Amino acid sequence: MRALDQSVGLQEGLITAMLDALESKPSDAISIADLARGLGVSAGAPYRHFAGRDALLNDVAAIGFDRLRARMTQDMAAEDQGSIKRIVAGGMGYINFSIENPHLFNLMWSMTRPRTATDPAARAGERAYMSFLTNLMQTMEAEGFGDEDPMEFGAPIWTMVHGYASLLVWQSRMLDDRQSTLRRQLLRTTRAVFAARSKKRE
Amino acid sequence: MRALDQSVGLQEGLITAMLDALESKPSDAISIADLARGLGVSAGAPYRHFAGRDALLNDVAAIGFDRLRARMTQDMAAEDQGSIKRIVAGGMGYINFSIENPHLFNLMWSMTRPRTATDPAARAGERAYMSFLTNLMQTMEAEGFGDEDPMEFGAPIWTMVHGYASLLVWQSRMLDDRQSTLRRQLLRTTRAVFAARSKKRE
DNA sequence: GCACATGTGTAAGCGTCGCTCACAGTGGTG
DNA sequence: CACCACTGTGAGCGACGCTTACACATGTGC
Numbered sequence: 001m002r003a004l005d006q007s008v009g010l011q012e013g014l015i016t017a018m019l020d021a022l023e024s025k026p027s028d029a030i031s032i033a034d035l036a037r038g039l040g041v042s043a044g045a046p047y048r049h050f051a052g053r054d055a056l057l058n059d060v061a062a063i064g065f066d067r068l069r070a071r072m073t074q075d076m077a078a079e080d081q082g083s084i085k086r087i088v089a090g091g092m093g094y095i096n097f098s099i100e101n102p103h104l105f106n107l108m109w110s111m112t113r114p115r116t117a118t119d120p121a122a123r124a125g126e127r128a129y130m131s132f133l134t135n136l137m138q139t140m141e142a143e144g145f146g147d148e149d150p151m152e153f154g155a156p157i158w159t160m161v162h163g164y165a166s167l168l169v170w171q172s173r174m175l176d177d178r179q180s181t182l183r184r185q186l187l188r189t190t191r192a193v194f195a196a197r198s199k200k201r202e
Numbered sequence: 203m204r205a206l207d208q209s210v211g212l213q214e215g216l217i218t219a220m221l222d223a224l225e226s227k228p229s230d231a232i233s234i235a236d237l238a239r240g241l242g243v244s245a246g247a248p249y250r251h252f253a254g255r256d257a258l259l260n261d262v263a264a265i266g267f268d269r270l271r272a273r274m275t276q277d278m279a280a281e282d283q284g285s286i287k288r289i290v291a292g293g294m295g296y297i298n299f300s301i302e303n304p305h306l307f308n309l310m311w312s313m314t315r316p317r318t319a320t321d322p323a324a325r326a327g328e329r330a331y332m333s334f335l336t337n338l339m340q341t342m343e344a345e346g347f348g349d350e351d352p353m354e355f356g357a358p359i360w361t362m363v364h365g366y367a368s369l370l371v372w373q374s375r376m377l378d379d380r381q382s383t384l385r386r387q388l389l390r391t392t393r394a395v396f397a398a399r400s401k402k403r404e
Numbered sequence: 405g406c407a408c409a410t411g412t413g414t415a416a417g418c419g420t421c422g423c424t425c426a427c428a429g430t431g432g433t434g
Numbered sequence: 435c436a437c438c439a440c441t442g443t444g445a446g447c448g449a450c451g452c453t454t455a456c457a458c459a460t461g462t463g464c
Contacts, residue, residue, distance in 0.1 A: 042414050133376055156391040159365030160358055166368055174335055189358040196394035244443050
């Protein structure tokens with residue numbers, strides 16, 4: 001917890017301090033007062049830059065969604081476009097992001113409830129994620145789901161990946177968390193879903 | 203918020219008061235002091251029955267897992283044993299439970315992290331859920347997965363169902379939340395997973 | 405050069421919360 | 435009847451989220 005870099009604003013400082021703290025503890029265990037102290041600033045100062053605690057958490061969650069998107073994009077780039085492997089790589093990126101950033105991941109899904117959040121600015125994170133997923137679904141469409149609503153087959157895969165991520169963060173002992181196992185199960189199921197589509201088409 | 207029924211202990215009263223409150227607001231928005239006031243008791247009284255706030259939440263989460271189990275068992279009973287429909291019915295029960303009890307559902311997954319919870323008594327909820335899932339997987343085994351680790355195909359289905367539940371509670375607009383759509387997608391994917399197994403066997 | 409507005413920090417304080425502790429009443433057991 | 439475990443009280447502690455009155459620094463229009 002280094003002191004506030006003079007050249008950077010307190011707003012940015014608070015966000016990065018929160019991201020730092022999230023690497024070792026859940027968001028509930030991080031107080032604004034603590035962050036302010038760490039930055040060598042009074043407890044009231046943060047409220048010059050954020051409407052309240054939730055506003056800061058919301059901005060941080062938005063960054064989380066952005067990082068998740070970047071991680072998936074990066075992992076997918078390694079595989080051939082139009083391949084099932086590419087989709088599975090995206091899923092593995094999603095899952096590994098959650099394992100590597102459990103507290104941030106939890107924050108992302110505890111903040112920004114789309115329909116309950118009234119403040120439109122508070123929904124930046126959600127929108128970033130959504131637009132990415134829309135893109136992903138369109139990619140899947142281009143990769144073989146063209147004749148049907150991409151969500152019809154995209155939704156089961158997306159929810160499965162999200163379920164793996166959530167339950168692995170939760171640390172359920174029932175799931176085998178080895179990369180090889182996860183990859184195999186993801187690949188099998190994705191293939192099966194694709195096969196079901198082909199079958200129906202023929 | 204009725205006052206404490208004299209014939210019932212404060213311990214039980216606090217648990218049901220918490221369950222009541224969870225029907226209208228998330229657990230973070232419920233204070234022990236508030237519950238105590240509602241039961242006409244001083245703010246310190248609850249601590250005669252619970253080691254702390256988390257202990258109460260943990261007990262409530264355990265009840266949540268129990269209710270989830272009951273809900274799935276009930277919904278599955280309507281379908282023929284050994285059928286894919288039965289598995290899908292269980293999944294729909296899981297999903298509908300989350301939609302109907304969003305705050306309780308969120309609490310269940312924010313408490314009781316298996317590997318971080320050290321207090322063995324604090325893990326009652328997790329154990330109830332786990333033993334139920336184990337049972338479910340064994341059922342699936344009896345229903346056609348006999349020749350392989352039931353988790354190999356059970357995990358993708360379980361995580362998919364959990365993903366649907368989580369994302370629907372989160373209220374993502376990307377998911378079509380109509381019962382018919384959910385059922386169809388669940389059924390399709392479960393069938394596809396089963397088909398992949400048969401294929402491999404032949 | 406000066407009045408002024410704007411932005412950002414401080415200090416003090418409010419209400420609430422989780423939790424503790426000394427104390428008191430109550431009911432059952434030897 | 436003496437004792438004791440149990441359960442509730444009331445006061446209080448420290449922390450937190452947040453607000454408000456105030457100070458100061460900076461840049462702008464006159």
